[in-house]
Amino acid sequence: MNDNDKRQSPENGGGNPWMKSLLIWVGILVALALFVMLLDNRSPTTGTAPIAYSTFLDKVEAGGIKEVNVAGEVITGTQVDGTKFRTYSMPGDNKLTETLRKNSVVINAKPDEGAPFWQIMLINSLPFLLFLGIAYFVLRQMQKGSGSGAMGFGKSRAKLLTQREGKVTFDDVAGIDEAREELQEIVEFLRDPTKFARLGGKIPKGALLVGSPGTGKTLLARAIAGEAGVPFFTISGSDFVEMFVGVGASRVRDMFEQAKKSAPCIVFIDEIDAVGRHRGAGLGNGNDEREQTLNQLLVEMDGFEANEGIIIIAATNRPDVLDPALLRPGRFDRQVVVPRPDIDGRVKILQVHMKKLPLALDVDARTIARGTPGFSGADLANLANEAALLAARKGKRLVAMAEFEEAKDKVMMGAERRSMVMTDDEKRMTAYHEAGHAIVSIHESASDPIHKATIIPRGRALGMVMRLPERDSYSYHRDKMYANLAVSMGGRVAEELIFGYDKVSSGASSDIQYATGLARDMVTKWGMSDKVGPVEYAQPEGESFLGYSSSQPVRMSNQTAQLIDDEIKGIVQGGLDRAKHLLSEHIDQLHRLAGALLEYETLSGDEIKKLIADGDIGRIEGGPASAPVPASGTSIPKTRRPQGPGPFSNPTPQGA
Template identity: 70%
Template sequence: MNENDPQPTGNPWLKSLMIWGGIFLGLLLVVSMFGDRAAPTGTPIAYSDFRDKVAEGSVREVQIAPDSISGTLKNDQAFSTIPVGSDPGLMTLLAENDVKYEGKAPDEPNLLLYILAQSLPFLLILGIAFFALRQVQKGGGAGGAMGFGKSKAKMLTEKQGRVTFNDVAGIDEAREELEEIVEFLKDPSRFSKLGGQIPKGALLVGSPGTGKTLLARAIAGEAGVPFFTISGSDFVEMFVGVGASRVRDMFEQAKKNAPCIVFIDEIDAVGRHRGHGLGNSNDEREQTLNQLLVEMDGFEANEGIIIIAATNRPDVLDPALLRPGRFDRQVVVPVPDIDGREKILAVHMKKVPLAPDVNSRTIARGTPGFSGADLANLVNEAALLAARRNKRLVAMQEFEDAKDKVMMGTERRSMVMTDDEKKMTAYHEAGHALVSLNEEASDPIHKATIIPRGRALGMVMRLPERDNYSYHRDKMHANLSVAMGGRVAEEIIFGHSKVSSGASSDIQYATDLARNMVTRWGMSDKLGPLQYEASQEGYLGMGQTSRTMASDETNKLIDAEIRKLVDDAHARATDILKTQEDKLHLLAQAMLEYETLSGDEIIHLLESGDIGRPDAPKGPTRPVSAGSIGVPKAGRKFGGTAPQGA
């Protein structure tokens, strides 16, 4: 959509043309002033030569002006000269030699040009001052240097890029909530005859990328009423009181265009809890929030103005902002489920030429947890990959490669790994995969690779079979075991002294999960279903911190329980890998040979001895020891992917 100020300011190109035109006219005026006096005509000669020619009888006639003499010789040649001082004998000389002479009055100056010439310096100074002031005003944003308190709200138009509810998919419940607001604006009598009142505001709450701003643009496209948009950060300035002034000015503009909608994006920038400062009652942000609260529901009613705000941090908003009468309804914009992802993909795939093998349902099933922005990025990455490969259509392979790139990172083809590093990585990832296959509650394996991607040398990626909205205790224990599988595989194959730092992210993941199980989710038998740790807003609102609510003795017990959970997971992974060491060797050898295996290929390999590829050798692969694993030649370059530690 195009965004214009509520009060159009004109064409900037026309303004520039007028300024330069004025400068050009001023130059012409200066030239005309100094070039207006007519210069004497004829060949200039010295005054003494002029007297000699008069004495010789060569001069026919002259015109005498106060500051010049011009005339014509008898041979019709024109001349001019400038008299030197006072020459009382000139008239006698002219008469004695029969020279016709006459006086010439001085040129009268143009009165208008004279006035302009006198006022030109002052006009020039005023012009420079006005131009400098305009530049300062532009630098100061809406209102500039002389109007800090003016609102920066923009009014959307529908000339280009109009978005409607047809462009919003995958968040049907949120869309229905906002469609009701649009219907109220279009036909308020339908609701008011039953005693219903127009809602004061709606708060869009959701994770980044779920489509909050897109919903707001859809409301603007559907409502058919003025739609003002502004960011929460646009209210806050270094000067106390400016934000409150901008809030007042924004509502003044909205009143003039009521009924209308005002959209405030990232409202948490100005709507955070009051009282987090150091007791300074003149805090600029709090002043702004106070003014916003008064304008939304104070003594003076602002009828016909609906406030729609968006945030991904509803926990930090002030309670007074969330009460009924201000934001009457909170619309949760969730991460889409599999059906929603399929609809979102269909919207974005309309712009892309697709090959017949593309199945949006398959892609949606393989992208759990993706937001609308993530899916849009996935489709875009697939189109870019197809373009780089000189294809006319985007095939399923491009979508699979784009999904790997988005979820696991870009392949690092320039990274060279030594034989020992590749062997260590192969056994590490094989340990993760083998433990995952033996844990019933674990998610299925999607892909395992030893190609470096992002910051990891390799990874085993698991995808859930369906969307999960909560996690059970058995799944958490399974995830702990899978996280320990890589470290245990290194210990079994290479020994305690050769364990690498490759499990750092696995250990961090396992520790965080175990701590949450003990302190937040009540999954410790010794500590019981109590919360011992809570998140709180950091000092002066700077980020999130964790606050432990326990005594020293309880903290020691918490640490012991966290240690026990991780040690138990380590023991389960050790038991699995030691009893299936032959399969660990088999899987590691296949990883070294093929670098990347899908989940189905891993299962086929462990059941039949081959990975099931047409180009792969048939028959069971001979189990080998760790020292006899064949590796590619040294110096071969690998690129890789690295998702979660497990």
């Protein structure tokens, strides 16, 4: 069936939509013309001039009337000069006929029959027909969004995705191998149900995909349908709830009725927390529309009537707010965690998206993956797309590593602000600030290696030092934490050593915020203070739901609180002293690196190492072009980093 046949088929509405609209407007115009014609026919005579009855009598006596037509009280006729006229006689005027005959006026009389019966009925029924037409139009418009039929509100809005619309398999899903293994059993059941039935096993009725936004929950559900080759219904949790009572429950019933006709099949409910929240959380008696919808969903999933062959897969990033009855065995038997990918997973995801791009030979997926810790699958897809757009903007035929690096910096910190004008003093201050971070990082053995240093403004940052870990870290050691504290203080110490105590700027605000947060976690969460001991004093961070918090408020004496504050200050001060010792010992390297940053603006990690070792960055002619130095003359705000952990350091560790 070609596209034209599809448009003409009854399933698609039948006929050409443009022709249907034309016929509707033609019908409206015909109805208006008929209405005007009926009104025109009701008038006694057209083309006549009305005159007063007294004027008519005067003209009759003066001999000015030639002929009259009498129909009840309506008198029409012709004057001697040929002019048509119309008037109405006085009721009970018996002398009119005598006056007309006396003045030799031709009299034509006919009974007053009025309008035909069908015209009267049609005119009287026009308001009702108009009302019925408006009601029909409104119902048709509502049926388009709520299903077919006059009572289409309760129809399910689930969309059936077939394999013709783009088949997705597990080959298109990378970086979440454990989640794939969890769901492989569902695929095998849909392919061969008897394999499990022979041993008395039952396939889970539902699987709940839990993960952060962008980790690939929807893509994974489509891959299950693609691997099994079965119909795939998709619907959002918000599509169930309406302003009308009972609509959500009706749509749940209708959705399962559709799924039964296509069984075995998969029903995917995205953002199920919109309808599956904990019951009793609302105001009043809790018997609202959302809870009725949830109750119906619970009954359909595990009620008296078995729905064999229907597997429910739901996705949410808020499993803590779901109703416990929804998560019990027999409904959503499994909770599959879809985490953010590790470095190996990021490499696989990047390779999937890079298949569509013409790549240069210098592109290394693992290097890009090292520089994108915490990125989800959607973030990596956006990164590859940004790199392709940058290459196209530059007129290149291949996407090189330079485009991926620029796209990564743009996604993480914003676009370059080369239009920002900096004074020479501020450029010099920024160069020494970033050089201080880099020099301390090089001489701290526990620090991650430097990937890049730049003084080009991005977003709210005037410069940055980016370090890339060799691998993903799931726990942090004490020596690395102390190294990160020293690196975070390197910028402020460099400003004080070079420009003096009174010239220290506010550029280290986010550095101080990061160092303070890290030190507080070391003291209150991880027991890394000998004076405080291995006791947790952190404030509760658990999510409060229905007035209950998973963590209770911390109770401590004033002496303990003072001791914690002193320990936090001592740890941060220790990092400051460590940075001051290293920079004072290697002051010549600090001057050398700051000068190179002022000249080239951006240096790679290898160039920085070569500069420290040999005194030359080793950049050859024809290599990466140095960025133009911004003109001087306009000052900018003294904010060198966005809020949160600085770009020179790893995110604050969440556990030991």
